[in-house]
Amino acid sequence: MSFLNKIFGRGKNDAVDKANKSAPAESPLIVPRDQHTLSRSQVSPQALKVLYGLKDAGFEAYLVGGCVRDLLLGFEPKDFDVATDASPEQVHKIFKKSRLIGRRFKLVHVGFGRDVIEVATFRAPPEAEQHIDQQGRIMRDNVFGTLEQDAWRRDFTINALYYNIRDFSIVDYTGGIADLQAGKIKLIGDVETRYREDPVRILRALRFVGKLSLTLDGETETHIAALAKLLLDIPAARLFDEVLKLYLSGKAVETHQLLVKYGVFAYLFPESARLIAAAPDSIVARLLTRALENTDKRIQEGKPVTPAFLFAAILWGPTSERWLRYQNNKIPTIPALQKAANEVISEQVQRVAVPKRFTLVTRDIWLLQIRLTMRQGKRGFRLLTHPKFRAGYDFLLLRADAGEPFEELAQWWTDFQFAEESEQQKMVNGLAPEPKNKKKRRRRRKPAAKKVADAPVVDKA
Ligand code: ATP
Numbered sequence: 523m524s525f526l527n528k529i530f531g532r533g534k535n536d537a538v539d540k541a542n543k544s545a546p547a548e549s550p551l552i553v554p555r556d557q558h559t560l561s562r563s564q565v566s567p568q569a570l571k572v573l574y575g576l577k578d579a580g581f582e583a584y585l586v587g588g589c590v591r592d593l594l595l596g597f598e599p600k601d602f603d604v605a606t607d608a609s610p611e612q613v614h615k616i617f618k619k620s621r622l623i624g625r626r627f628k629l630v631h632v633g634f635g636r637d638v639i640e641v642a643t644f645r646a647p648p649e650a651e652q653h654i655d656q657q658g659r660i661m662r663d664n665v666f667g668t669l670e671q672d673a674w675r676r677d678f679t680i681n682a683l684y685y686n687i688r689d690f691s692i693v694d695y696t697g698g699i700a701d702l703q704a705g706k707i708k709l710i711g712d713v714e715t716r717y718r719e720d721p722v723r724i725l726r727a728l729r730f731v732g733k734l735s736l737t738l739d740g741e742t743e744t745h746i747a748a749l750a751k752l753l754l755d756i757p758a759a760r761l762f763d764e765v766l767k768l769y770l771s772g773k774a775v776e777t778h779q780l781l782v783k784y785g786v787f788a789y790l791f792p793e794s795a796r797l798i799a800a801a802p803d804s805i806v807a808r809l810l811t812r813a814l815e816n817t818d819k820r821i822q823e824g825k826p827v828t829p830a831f832l833f834a835a836i837l838w839g840p841t842s843e844r845w846l847r848y849q850n851n852k853i854p855t856i857p858a859l860q861k862a863a864n865e866v867i868s869e870q871v872q873r874v875a876v877p878k879r880f881t882l883v884t885r886d887i888w889l890l891q892i893r894l895t896m897r898q899g900k901r902g903f904r905l906l907t908h909p910k911f912r913a914g915y916d917f918l919l920l921r922a923d924a925g926e927p928f929e930e931l932a933q934w935w936t937d938f939q940f941a942e943e944s945e946q947q948k949m950v951n952g953l954a955p956e957p958k959n960k961k962k963r964r965r966r967r968k969p970a971a972k973k974v975a976d977a978p979v980v981d982k983a
């Protein structure tokens with residue numbers, strides 16, 4: 523991969539040859555400052571302050587993880603992580619604006635507001651059996667260690683590169699530089715053990731493939747399908763965090779394809795995965811792809827994206843399937859959709875804990891699909907003021923785009939929104955009258971026996 527060559531500014535590098543031949547190296551590969559392209563000017567001022575603060579207090583300080591990897595690859599890092607030999611308490615003492623966080627492993631967050639720099643003390647690998655459960659999962663790993671130990675306990679070789687603030691060199695214990703040059707994502711150590719220790723590494727591996735356009739190294743790839751089921755043991759809250767990272771990376775289309783290809787999607791969204799596997803070219807599959815394309819585009823344009831919309835798209839398959847089934851079972855259209863939505867969401871959040879503030883909006887987006895078909899009288903006007911109108915309308919466009927028969931309805935709403943009021947009134951007047959409901963006979967005495975006699979009728983656009 524040509525863009526990797528620029529890691530090294532000048533010609534051939536003996537140390538890299540050595541790492542290529544004998545990774546993992548016993549002693550680290552050290553790439554001096556003049557032989558790589560990572561420069562201080564690319565590092566955020568806050569991160570530099572933290573690095574120098576630690577150094578000036580007599581400690582070791584390194585940038586590590588995704589930021590080093592991304593800078594060497596020419597991407598802008600999402601955040602800057604610092605590793606040090608100072609204990610969390612010592613770090614906290616050095617920086618006034620800092621706080622200790624974390625239960626499983628203590629970390630320090632320096633600086634508040636938008637730019638938080640996470641500072642972690644070098645960590646030792648989990649000490650053999652006592653911290654490992656029956657599945658091989660790490661239960662506790664809070665033992666401080668050396669830089670070398672810290673490198674080996676990390677997930678992938680390309681995530682274990684350290685930028686030393688003392689001499690601006692890059693320190694590589696695990697062969698990360700060579701793998702970065704080869705464009706390989708490779709787990710450190712025994713692959714099966716490392717996936718078992720923390721199955722979320724499966725999601726991370728696929729996320730990095732999607733996001734960085736690298737490829738999975740042999741065993742790092744081959745064990746995924748067989749071990750993906752271990753994701754069932756991961757708490758739903760953690761899976762929610764990971765799902766957001768997977769789908770909001772700006773490369774959701776690629777990443778989603780990888781999740782499907784390796785059978786991982788089924789452990790995150792079982793119902794949706796079942797439908798997509800049964801009919802990969804179906805309307806709901808297309809709708810999801812379109813939604814992901816839009817998400818990527820919005821992220822690239824720096825526009826906000828709401829997870830609620832993403833989940834509305836991912837879960838529309840199972841929801842619309844049930845909606846139809848319930849309507850066929852004579853449940854009126856609105857209660858049928860409400861029932862379908864409630865069931866799908868409550869089953870799904872047990873797997874991926876989407877917080878209520880998002881699922882409420884997801885539900886709104888779905889229910890608006892009915893309301894958008896009811897435009898007569900004042901309804902159309904009222905709907906424009908609905909707080910989630912825009913999301914509901916966007917979702918309708920998506921459905922039309924994916925092949926549902928809503929082209930005309932979507933166009934009507936597009937025109938209606940931007941028309942003058944008099945024009946809007948004309949548009950409403952021009953609508954075909956809603957099919958009349960059968961006349962109700964007023965019964966004064968008896969309370970209504972059937973509550974749902976007058977289900978709203980969905981007009982066909
Ligand atoms: P990005 O921030 O771009 O998503 P990242 O690699 O920085 O990618 P983080 O979650 O910020 O990901 O983690 C920072 C670093 O911590 C990683 O690069 C890796 O070295 C280490 N790390 C994170 N998660 C794990 C894990 N599950 N197992 C081992 N090491 C991990």
Ligand code: MG
Binds near residue numbers: 600601
């Ligand atoms: Mg990071």
